[in-house]
Amino acid sequence: MSEERIEIADLGEFGLIRHLTKNIEIHNASTVLGVGDDAAVIDHFGKQTVVTTDMLIEGVHFDLMYTPLKHLGYKAVVVNLSDIYAMNATPTQITVSLGLSNRISVQALDELYEGIYAACDKYGVDLVGGDTCSSQKGFIISVTAIGEVTPGKFVKRSTAQKGDLICCSGDLGAAYVGLLFLEREKRIFQEHPGVQPDLENESYVIGRLLKPEARKDIIEFLEQSEIIPTSMIDVSDGLSSEILHISQQSGLGVRLYEDKIPISEDMKRAAFKFEIDPTACALSGGEDYELLFTLQQSEYDKLVLNEQISVIGYMTEPEEGAKIITKGGHTHDITAQGWNAFKGRQ
Amino acid sequence: MSEERIEIADLGEFGLIRHLTKNIEIHNASTVLGVGDDAAVIDHFGKQTVVTTDMLIEGVHFDLMYTPLKHLGYKAVVVNLSDIYAMNATPTQITVSLGLSNRISVQALDELYEGIYAACDKYGVDLVGGDTCSSQKGFIISVTAIGEVTPGKFVKRSTAQKGDLICCSGDLGAAYVGLLFLEREKRIFQEHPGVQPDLENESYVIGRLLKPEARKDIIEFLEQSEIIPTSMIDVSDGLSSEILHISQQSGLGVRLYEDKIPISEDMKRAAFKFEIDPTACALSGGEDYELLFTLQQSEYDKLVLNEQISVIGYMTEPEEGAKIITKGGHTHDITAQGWNAFKGRQ
Numbered sequence: 001m002s003e004e005r006i007e008i009a010d011l012g013e014f015g016l017i018r019h020l021t022k023n024i025e026i027h028n029a030s031t032v033l034g035v036g037d038d039a040a041v042i043d044h045f046g047k048q049t050v051v052t053t054d055m056l057i058e059g060v061h062f063d064l065m066y067t068p069l070k071h072l073g074y075k076a077v078v079v080n081l082s083d084i085y086a087m088n089a090t091p092t093q094i095t096v097s098l099g100l101s102n103r104i105s106v107q108a109l110d111e112l113y114e115g116i117y118a119a120c121d122k123y124g125v126d127l128v129g130g131d132t133c134s135s136q137k138g139f140i141i142s143v144t145a146i147g148e149v150t151p152g153k154f155v156k157r158s159t160a161q162k163g164d165l166i167c168c169s170g171d172l173g174a175a176y177v178g179l180l181f182l183e184r185e186k187r188i189f190q191e192h193p194g195v196q197p198d199l200e201n202e203s204y205v206i207g208r209l210l211k212p213e214a215r216k217d218i219i220e221f222l223e224q225s226e227i228i229p230t231s232m233i234d235v236s237d238g239l240s241s242e243i244l245h246i247s248q249q250s251g252l253g254v255r256l257y258e259d260k261i262p263i264s265e266d267m268k269r270a271a272f273k274f275e276i277d278p279t280a281c282a283l284s285g286g287e288d289y290e291l292l293f294t295l296q297q298s299e300y301d302k303l304v305l306n307e308q309i310s311v312i313g314y315m316t317e318p319e320e321g322a323k324i325i326t327k328g329g330h331t332h333d334i335t336a337q338g339w340n341a342f343k344g345r346q
Numbered sequence: 347m348s349e350e351r352i353e354i355a356d357l358g359e360f361g362l363i364r365h366l367t368k369n370i371e372i373h374n375a376s377t378v379l380g381v382g383d384d385a386a387v388i389d390h391f392g393k394q395t396v397v398t399t400d401m402l403i404e405g406v407h408f409d410l411m412y413t414p415l416k417h418l419g420y421k422a423v424v425v426n427l428s429d430i431y432a433m434n435a436t437p438t439q440i441t442v443s444l445g446l447s448n449r450i451s452v453q454a455l456d457e458l459y460e461g462i463y464a465a466c467d468k469y470g471v472d473l474v475g476g477d478t479c480s481s482q483k484g485f486i487i488s489v490t491a492i493g494e495v496t497p498g499k500f501v502k503r504s505t506a507q508k509g510d511l512i513c514c515s516g517d518l519g520a521a522y523v524g525l526l527f528l529e530r531e532k533r534i535f536q537e538h539p540g541v542q543p544d545l546e547n548e549s550y551v552i553g554r555l556l557k558p559e560a561r562k563d564i565i566e567f568l569e570q571s572e573i574i575p576t577s578m579i580d581v582s583d584g585l586s587s588e589i590l591h592i593s594q595q596s597g598l599g600v601r602l603y604e605d606k607i608p609i610s611e612d613m614k615r616a617a618f619k620f621e622i623d624p625t626a627c628a629l630s631g632g633e634d635y636e637l638l639f640t641l642q643q644s645e646y647d648k649l650v651l652n653e654q655i656s657v658i659g660y661m662t663e664p665e666e667g668a669k670i671i672t673k674g675g676h677t678h679d680i681t682a683q684g685w686n687a688f689k690g691r692q
Contacts (some may be wrong), residue, residue, distance in 0.1 A: 032394060033502065036595070038432035038579060039398035039493070041500050048378060049395050052385035052475060053490055055443040059482045086384035097401040097488050129398060135484075136405045142443050142477075142488035144399055147385070154387050156379065233384060249382070 006106035008134075016132055019106065020113050024127055028092045030148065031126040040128035042093055047148040052083035058139040065189075066182045069108055071210045072141070073115025079236065080145035081123050082214040082289040086234035087156075088222070089149035091214075093128045094120070097142040099135030112141075123216060153228065155293070158249035160231035164294040166246075166256065166313040167229075167303070169218045172239055173278055174267040176285025178202070178209030180274050204266035212289045218308065219291075225302045229293035238286040241336040244322055246294065246315075253316035254334065256324040260312040283324075283334070352452035354480075362478055365452065366459050370473055374438045376494065377472040386474035388439055393494040396437075398429035404485040411535075412528045415454055417556045418487070419461025425582065426491035427469050428560040428635040432580035433502075434568070435495035437560075439474045440466070443488040445481030458487075469562060499574065501639070504595035506577035510640035512592075512602065512659040513575075513649070515564045518585055519624055520613040522631025524548070524555030526620050550612035558635045564654065565637075571648045575639035584632040587682040590668055592640065592661075599662035600680065602670040606658040629670075629680070 008016055021035045033041035056076050084091040120127055185197045233242045247254045263278045271278040303309050322334040367381045379387035402422050430437040466473055531543045579588045593600045609624045617624040649655050668680040
């Protein structure tokens with residue numbers, strides 16, 4: 001018994017919104033008024049409000065051919081939460097705006113919302129508003145995340161100090177290699193529709209692309225350890241691009257060590273299948289959603305035992321520029337080769 | 347000497363953002379940290395935060411053939427501010443996310459941002475963040491507006507009381523008639539490219555569509571007059587649809603009087619050119635961005651002298667339903683015939 005496809009037009013805009021929001025659970029006392037009015041009302045009770053927004057567009061940021069809608073919903077939320085954590089803040093609310101073509105059924109939207117709500121549950125944030133409209137072509141999802149931070153405790157990109165250690169959470173580059181696998185399988189499928197995808201053993205790198213997580217745990221660890229980073233950013237465009245933001249905005253140089261950059265064994269093995277350099281994936285790949293931060297050298301002892309944090313270099317005088325020391329001992333300039341949304345991978 | 351077209355790709359994403367935000371002025375002390383980091387930081391100093399979001403999509407919400415980009419930028423901001431005012435709150439910040447096709451030059455984007463900044467200046471709000479990405483087809487603009495309100499002073503849709511007066515600001519229906527003119531001229535132009543548009547004398551209705559204003563003045567008047575509406579909503583989908591939201595969410599009936607609905611002379615004259623009923627335009631037209639609100643009868647004296655506010659009916663027992671009394675004395679059910687984003691005008 002297959003369920004009959006329900007068209008969005010059958011429910012109408014308001015019916016659709018009611019359908020999608022009927023099971024909302026509120027996690028935060030700060031959510032004074034949620035979905036269903038002209039605007040939501042939030043009370044952060046003396047804390048400062050942190051706000052960020054990200055838009056994902058079909059064909060640019062995701063391909064529905066290999067992106068399950070549930071994962072897309074989850075990821076659209078997580079990439080925004082990652083920006084809130086990168087301010088050393090705690091996300092509390094989101095709004096979600098959707099542009100939908102009539103290709104999308106209500107059942108498909110339900111899957112998308114399953115992913116959105118799964119992320120809300122996992123990170124303890126509330127969906128408080130949004131907008132749902134039709135799109136002539138393609139699927140668009142625009143999320144705004146709101147968070148809170150104790151006044152003055154937020155961490156910017158521009159406040160790294162000379163001599164600070166550069167730290168990175170988790171491992172880098174895997175999401176990019178995951179993308180390479182999915183693009184390859186798409187091409188094979190298009191040429192030979194009968195061939196089954198060969199993605200066994202690649203679940204780690206593919207999972208990193210399709211269902212990333214934001215590093216809530218790292219922010220909690222820093223708080224528990226009484227570490228306030230001197231600067232912080234999340235890794236959405238690749239390590240090179242992100243460390244250059246910190247370097248340029250702080251007016252300092254950077255020295256990274258290739259052999260310190262955290263790379264997983266799964267990613268390394270996968271990268272070799274494409275005959276590409278794992279370090280290049282970490283530097284330029286993007287979409288890892290790890291946290292990159294700097295801190296005073298005196299804090300080193302507090303994090304040395306945390307296996308989820310790697311020290312990968314330090315901040316230098318501005319005249320020394322942004323450099324990476326390779327495993328072979330050579331020194332190279334760090335250049336931004338990350339994702340450029342207007343030119344594609346460069 | 348015509349200026350050479352600059353492609354967005356020539357600047358790159360970060361160059362583009364720097365270019366578009368280099369002249370930002372900050373209007374509000376609540377804007378602690380603006381554009382240029384993972385997220386913005388806002389401190390409403392004990393007030394509650396109000397948040398709303400709206401997405402505009404080319405071909406659905408606007409037609410670039412007759413929408414100047416400057417007006418589009420202005421309107422995309424204003425429609426969001428209108429939602430903040432409809433909560434009886436004051437807008438303070440916005441974020442703007444754009445999906446851009448390569449059809450758009452940097453100069454065109456500059457025009458769009460001129461309109462965005464003009465709205466920011468007029469309403470005293472700060473642009474604090476956003477996202478800029480490419481779109482394969484069509485132009486997408488998603489704005490989130492943030493505002494503040496004294497704790498508990500926000501006004502919902504669901505709190506109208508039986509016997510309350512129903513009030514409306516400004517006049518209704520003109521934006522819809524403006525749309526009819528522009529659509530007519532577009533058809534004529536497509537069929538006979540040499541014909542000059544015939545829009546003389548229609549500047550009021552066309553202006554209402556292309557460059558709407560949010561009713562900041564009404565919210566200020568209500569505050570000065572010490573009037574707190576019992577419920578409020580802004581008129582984006584037409585009077586019928588909006589009053590039904592108040593009626594349904596408040597669990598009450600409604601009685602409107604056709605002859606009290608505010609309609610401008612310019613709109614009436616324009617509607618007759620299309621042989622359509624001005625009242626129908628007011629009830630179902632949408633995009634007026636006026637405020638619709640209810641208040642206790644005892645407050646009537648405080649607003650009777652304000653020519654920008656019309657009393658158009660009152661809230662009744664739920665059993666009496668939602669009715670309109672026509673000029674001829676007949677009683678009709680009010681039905682939602684406003685804009686349905688998934689079916690078009692019904």
